Amino acid sequence: MSEMIADMVEIGRLPDVRMSFHLMGLHVRDVGPSWTYPSHEHPMYELHWVIEGDMKMMIEGQIYDQKKGDLLFIRPGIIHSCKSAGSRGFTYFCIHFSVADPAFSKELERRQATCYESSSPLVKELAPFLTELCNFATENKNRSLSAAKSMKMYAAVFELLGTFVEQLSQTDNFVLTKKELLASRIAENIGSSIRSSLLHGQVEDNERKFVQDIAESLNLSPSQVNRVFQQVYGKAPRKYMSEILLSEAQRLLLQTDLSIDHIAMILGYKTSAHFSRQFKRWIGIAPSVYRGTAEMDEGPPLIPPSPQKSR
CATH class of the missing domain: 1.10.10.60 (Homeodomain-like)
Structure with missing residues (x-):
C-alpha cells in the first residue's frame, strides 16, 4: 500500500465545492406603453436586460434610462420601480438569483446598482448568454423542465454569471483595500x-x-x-x-x-x-x-x- 502511494503523482485537483444557488423569476416579457411596476425590494440579485424599446428604472431615487441592449444590475434589498419610457412599450429579460458563495458575493456586494450600455465590453461579452437564456425561456414557457433541461439551464446561467463577474473585475479594475x-x-x-x-x-x-x-x-x-x-x-x-x-x-x-x-x-x-x-x-x-x-x-x-x- 505504501509503495502504491509513493508511486502516485497527482497532476491535477480542484477544491471541494458546495454552493447554495437559487434561481427565481427568470422570464421574458413584452409590456405596453402604460406599464409600470411599483416600488419593491427582494433578497436577491437582479439582472434586467432590455431587448426592445425604452424603459425607466428608479433605484433608491436615482433614475436609469435603459435602452435596447442595456443591462442593469441591482443588489438585494434595494428599493426599485420601473415603467415604460416609449410610445410602444418594451420587451425585457429578467433574472433573480442568489448565490451563497463568499468569493462571488464579494465581487457583487462592492458594486452599487449600475446600468451598462449595450456598446460596453461587459454587455457584448454577456449578450450571447443572455440571448441563449431568453430563447430557452421562450421555448419552454409554462413547461415543466426535465432533469436534462434544468441542468442545461443552470449551465447557461453559471456561464452568464461567471462571465459577468470576470468582466466586472476587468472593467472596474478594483484593488481591494x-x-x-x-x-x-x-x-x-x-x-x-x-x-x-x-x-x-x-x-x-x-x-x-x-x-x-x-x-x-x-x-x-x-x-x-x-x-x-x-x-x-x-x-x-x-x-x-x-x-x-x-x-x-x-x-x-x-x-x-x-x-x-x-x-x-x-x-x-x-x-x-x-x-x-x-x-x-x-x-x-x-x-x-x-x-x-x-x-x-x-x-x-x-x-x-x-x-x-x-x-
Missing part, C-alpha cells in the same frame, strides 16, 4: 460557520454567538466585525447569514421532497415551528405556503414585495 480584504475574510468565516452548523445542526445556538467567534478568530471585537462588514457589504453579518440560510431553505423546499420538520432539523432549528416563524419573517409567507405555491405554478414563487423602507 485592507478593509475589503478583512470583510472578505469575515464572509468566508460566516460561510464556514454555516457549513459547520448545517453539518452539526446547531444554527440556533450558532446564530447567537457566531459574530463573537469570528471576532475572536480574527483578533477583532464584535463591534469591529459588524462595522467593517456593514461598510463593505452594505449589511450586517447576521443579515448576510440569514440570507444564506434563506437560500438554503428555499432550495430544500423547492428541490426536495423532505418534510418541513426534516428541513428544519437540517437547518439546525430545534423545532419546525421556530423554523416556520423565521422563514415567515424572512419573506412574509410560511414555508408550507411557499412550497405549495411553487407546486401549483410548477415553478418557484415570486417573493412578495416588502414594505417600502423609510428614507
